[in-house]
Amino acid sequence: MGQIVTGNDLAKEFLEILDEIFENQHGIFLDSDTSLFDTLKTISAEKASIPVGGKCATLAAQVAHTAFFLEQAAIYIRSGAYEDANWADIWQNIRAVTPHEWVLLQENLRKTYQDTVDLLKNRPEWNEKTGERGVLGIIAHSAYHLGEIRQALCALESKRKISMRSEQEMLNLILTTAREDERIRAVIMNGSRTVSGASHTDPFQDFDIIYLVKDPASFRADPAWIDRFGERMILQMPDDMGDQAPDPHDRYACLMQFMDGNRIDLTIFPADRRHELYDDSQTIVLLDKDGMLEPFPPPSNDSYLPKPPTAKQFSDCCNEFWWVCPYVAKGLWREQIFYAKRTLDKYLREELDKMVVWYIGIATDYKVSAGSGGKYIPKYLQPELWELYQQTWSGADYGQAWNALLAMGELFRRCALDVAGHFGYEYPYQDDRRVSAHLLHVRALPKNAKEIY
Numbered sequence: 001m002g003q004i005v006t007g008n009d010l011a012k013e014f015l016e017i018l019d020e021i022f023e024n025q026h027g028i029f030l031d032s033d034t035s036l037f038d039t040l041k042t043i044s045a046e047k048a049s050i051p052v053g054g055k056c057a058t059l060a061a062q063v064a065h066t067a068f069f070l071e072q073a074a075i076y077i078r079s080g081a082y083e084d085a086n087w088a089d090i091w092q093n094i095r096a097v098t099p100h101e102w103v104l105l106q107e108n109l110r111k112t113y114q115d116t117v118d119l120l121k122n123r124p125e126w127n128e129k130t131g132e133r134g135v136l137g138i139i140a141h142s143a144y145h146l147g148e149i150r151q152a153l154c155a156l157e158s159k160r161k162i163s164m165r166s167e168q169e170m171l172n173l174i175l176t177t178a179r180e181d182e183r184i185r186a187v188i189m190n191g192s193r194t195v196s197g198a199s200h201t202d203p204f205q206d207f208d209i210i211y212l213v214k215d216p217a218s219f220r221a222d223p224a225w226i227d228r229f230g231e232r233m234i235l236q237m238p239d240d241m242g243d244q245a246p247d248p249h250d251r252y253a254c255l256m257q258f259m260d261g262n263r264i265d266l267t268i269f270p271a272d273r274r275h276e277l278y279d280d281s282q283t284i285v286l287l288d289k290d291g292m293l294e295p296f297p298p299p300s301n302d303s304y305l306p307k308p309p310t311a312k313q314f315s316d317c318c319n320e321f322w323w324v325c326p327y328v329a330k331g332l333w334r335e336q337i338f339y340a341k342r343t344l345d346k347y348l349r350e351e352l353d354k355m356v357v358w359y360i361g362i363a364t365d366y367k368v369s370a371g372s373g374g375k376y377i378p379k380y381l382q383p384e385l386w387e388l389y390q391q392t393w394s395g396a397d398y399g400q401a402w403n404a405l406l407a408m409g410e411l412f413r414r415c416a417l418d419v420a421g422h423f424g425y426e427y428p429y430q431d432d433r434r435v436s437a438h439l440l441h442v443r444a445l446p447k448n449a450k451e452i453y
Helices: 007-022 036-041 059-079 088-093 099-121 128-159 167-180 216-220 223-229 271-277 311-333 337-364 383-390 398-423 429-444
Strands: 184-190 207-213 232-236 252-258 263-270 283-288
Touching: 007 036, 007 099, 007 128, 036 099, 036 128, 059 088, 059 099, 059 128, 167 184, 167 207, 167 223, 167 283, 184 271, 207 271, 216 252, 216 263, 223 252, 223 263, 263 271, 311 337, 311 398, 311 429, 337 398, 383 398, 398 429
Parallel strands: 207 263
Antiparallel strands: 184 207, 184 283, 232 252, 252 263
């Protein structure tokens, strides 16, 4: 025979569910920080005043309606009947709210919710009509409107029109901030935006900014000071990452991705160490309040151009490439795709890309950059070799991975032979032949083999 559930047991369960809907996550059905009151904390009066659709209510009306229902449900629990009430009034009349009105609506909901909790805690008798039915109605209705509000928030975020600030607007903001802050004595900009007529320009270019300041620690002590640059999508403070506490007086970076698509990589740099900033050829001075900066050369790509390999660098690259190839083959034969792919795409590709960049340098006289991560390689590689390069990528299929490994070897060989011929370096033909033959042998090796050869 099943256990008899008492009114007190029901009240306890009902109250815990209500608590999860409104305030505290218990793991019943909500994720953390998604209760009604947690959700309302994230909503401004402006956002609460926006209808989700043409005929839809605002979030302010949703909150007012939820509180009104709690009041009516409390009457039902006490008396067993609802009072006559104008349920349409809220939907018709509560639209835009001021910040003060929005606070009052939330406070009223919290008070009404607490009154409901007190009623349920102090009600000794329960029956089907005034107890379970009334409380179940509160639970279902409140959960429904929590879902409505959270779904509406998603809709409002997706509907919000975001206008990307122009380059000039961003630079004005960066410079105005510096001019108004006595701690900031100079402003430097690095990166491709400094080079006039740069061939690779698009709206994803960062603003790489350095503020030379008198007191770096004062900026670090006030994290909110960067809020003036705009609404952020995400922030990273790389110098604060890791277990070791940073020196508050040292340089530090704030990497800010904004909701409008702009990005500022801002470095706070001690002004008395300004002599350390002269090694980047893509540098211009935007502001120097004290005339403390020595002139920078005209901005150029010189710091980012590849350099021809020495004979030692070429030899080391060839040796590392052919040395790592058997590791990939071993992983593929063992059907350890994670190990094989990581070795191929990290260690082997690093050497391949190094050789490809040297190869491109021969054709361009080392006067163009392949870009960070080789992003411009497709622009400078001949179509035939670019097609071969694309074959070096694969998914998790073992056959595709084998093909990618062999394509890497072919591409590396073709580029390396040209580099060796151009500079008069020695290419390791014997390493290439032996390793290439080994790769084909391992690929054909039966899975039950006890010996490699």
